[in-house]
Amino acid sequence: MKLPKHWKRAYINFLVEFKKFRKEFKNRFQDVEVELYDINKVVEPYVHGFNLFLVVLAIASLVASEGFELHEPYNRWNNYLDLIIILGFSLSYFFRLFLTSKRIQLVRRRIFETLLIISLAIIGVSYLIGGQSFVEYVESLFGVKEAWPILILATKIYLILLLVERGIRAAPIILSLKRKPTQVVAGSFLSVIAVGALLLMTPSATVDGQGLDFIDALFTSTSAVCVTGLIVVDTATHLTMYGQIIVMVLIQIGGLGLLTIATLFALFVSSGLGVGQMTLLKGAVGETRTSETFQTIKRIVGITLFIEACGALGYYLSWHDLFNDNGTRLFFSVFHAVSAFCNAGFSVFTNSLADEVNALNYGINITTMILIITGGLGFTTLWELLKGNPHHRLRNWKFSIHTRLVLWATGILISLGTVSFLALEWNGVLAGYQTSDKILMSLFQSITTRTAGFNTVDIGSLGISTTLIFLTLMIIGASPASTAGGIKTTTISVLLLSVWSTITGKKDVEFAKKKIAKDTVFTAMTVFVLAAVCLFFFTFLLTITEDQPFIDLIFEQFSAFATVGLSRGITGELTTAGKSIIIVSMFIGRVGIVTLALAFAKRRTATKYQYPSESVIVA
Incomplete structure (x- = not known):
C-alpha cells in the first residue's frame, strides 16, 4: 500500500523537526548532565554505603523471617523492616538512574533489578488504589499468588548477591595485600561453610524447632559445601524443608564454587569485571587464558543447570507412583538432581536410595548414575x-x-x-x-x-x-x-x-x-x-x-x-x-x-x- 505524497512529506518533516528538537534539548541540558556526572562521583561512595546498610537489613530480616517463628509484635516490626528495605532499594535505583547520563545502558545492564522495581511498583500502586482486594485482582491478571512476599524475598536475595559481587570486585585489592589466589578460593569455601552453619542453627531448620547445635551444624554445612554427604542427623526426618533447601543451596554453591556463581551474577548486574578479577578467577575455573574466563564460567553454569534440569525431569517421571503431592515430588526431584550431579550424596530419603522403592527402580538408578558420571567427568x-565434530565424522574427533x-x-x-x-x-x-x-x-x-x-x-x-x-x-x-x-x-x-x-x-x-x-x-x-x-x-x-x-x-x-x-x-x-x-x-x-x-x-x-x-x- 502506497502512502500519499503529502503524508510522506509530513512524516519526513516530523522526523527532521524531532531530531532538531532532540539535539537542541541535549545541548541545552548538556551542562546539567555534566553537573550530574560530577555529583554522581561525589555521592557514589555514600550510595555504596547505603546499599551496604540495606544488605545488612536484608540479611537480618531474611534470617529472622525464615529462621525463626516470629510472633507479635516482632512479626509486625519485621514487616516494617521489609518496607524500609523495599523503599530504600527503590530510592537507590531511581537516584542512580537520575544521576547517570547513560540511563538506557543502566536499565539494560541491570535488567533484573529494573524488572524487580517495576513489579514492586505495580503491587504498591495497586494497593494504594484499591487496597488488598485490588492487589489480589492484579495478581490474578498475571497468574501469580502472593506476589508481594515473593518480590520481597527476591529483593533480599538480590541485595545479598550484590554484596557477593562486590566481594569479587574487591578480590584484586585483597591479593595486592600479599594474598594468594589459592587463599581467596579457600576463604570463599570457609565463608560459605560459616554462613551455612549459622543458618542450620536457626530454629526453623529442624523439625523440633531447636536448630542444630554448633558442631552438628558445622559438620552438616561442611559436608554439603564440600559435596561429601556424610551426615550426623537424618536429612529426611530431622531437617525441615527450609533446612533441606539450605543444604541443597550449599551443595550447589559447593559444586560450582562461590567465585563462579558470583562472577556469573556480576555479568548480569554490571558491565563486567576487570583484568584483576579475571586473573583471579582464571585459576579457580581451570582456564589457562584470561580472555576466555567469562566464557568458561558461562559454559560451566549452563552445562550444570541443563544437566540438573534433565536429571530432575528423570527423577520426576520415575517417582510418578510414589508421591501424591506434585510439589513434594518436584522438590525431591530437584534436590536429588543437584545432589547427584554435584556428587554430594545427600538424600531426603532416610536410607538414601537403599529402600525398596528406589533400590531396584531402573529410572532412579539410571538417572542417578548418569548425573554422577557427568558431574565427575569435569567441565x-x-x-x-x-563441542562435537564440525565435519560430523567420528574419525576426525x-x-x-x-x-x-x-x-x-x-x-x-x-x-x-x-x-x-x-x-x-x-x-x-x-x-x-x-x-x-x-x-x-x-x-x-x-x-x-x-x-x-x-x-x-x-x-x-x-x-x-x-x-x-x-x-x-x-x-x-x-x-x-x-x-x-x-x-x-x-x-x-x-x-x-x-x-x-x-x-x-x-x-x-x-x-x-x-x-x-x-x-x-x-x-x-x-x-x-x-x-x-x-x-x-x-x-x-x-x-x-x-x-x-x-x-x-x-x-x-x-x-x-x-x-x-x-x-x-x-x-x-x-x-x-x-x-x-x-x-x-x-x-x-x-x-x-x-x-x-x-x-x-x-x-x-x-x-x-x-x-x-x-x-x-x-x-
Missing part, C-alpha cells in the same frame, strides 16, 4: 565432548590427552568396580536378587563409590574384601575440574604411566603418542604423597579419639577426605573431636591438598645456579 571434558585419560580411567574404574562388587558380593548383600538386579546394583555401587555417596545396599554389611575395593575407588575419585573429590583419575593415570615408563626403560612418560610434561608427573606425585600423609595422620587421630572398629574408622576417613559420603554407620556416633577431624578432612579434600599447600607455603624465588647431581639408591 573441561564435558565441554570437549559437547581429536580429543586432548586430558580427555582421553579421563575417559579411559573412568571406563576402566567403572568396569573393574562393577565386576569386583558382583563377584565378591554375589552371595553376600546381593544374595536373593535376580541376575539383572545384581548387575544393576553392582554397576551403581561402582559408580557412586567414586565420590558420589548414594547407596542402594547396606554399606555396613559389605565384606572386608569389598570394603578394600571401595577404599581404592574412593581415594581415586573422579576427574579434575569436576564437582567430585578424590586424588583424581588423571593423577593415578599419570602415576601408573610413570611407573610403566620406569619399568620399560623410557625416559619420558607417554600416552596416546604424546609426552606428558615432567611438571605434571611431579604434581601427581605431590598429590599422592600429601594425600597419603593426610589419610595416615587423620586416621591415626581417629583411632585415638574414637572407640570404633578400625575398618569403620579408616572407611570414614577415606570417605571424608575423598568427599564420598559413604559410611559404615558410625558418623552419628562420632565424638566432638572425631567430628572435628572429619570436618577438617572434608574441607581439605574439597579445596584440594595442593591448593591449601600453595595457599600457605612460602614460595622460594628461582635461583640462577644448579647443584651437581649425584645418584641415590632407592630400589
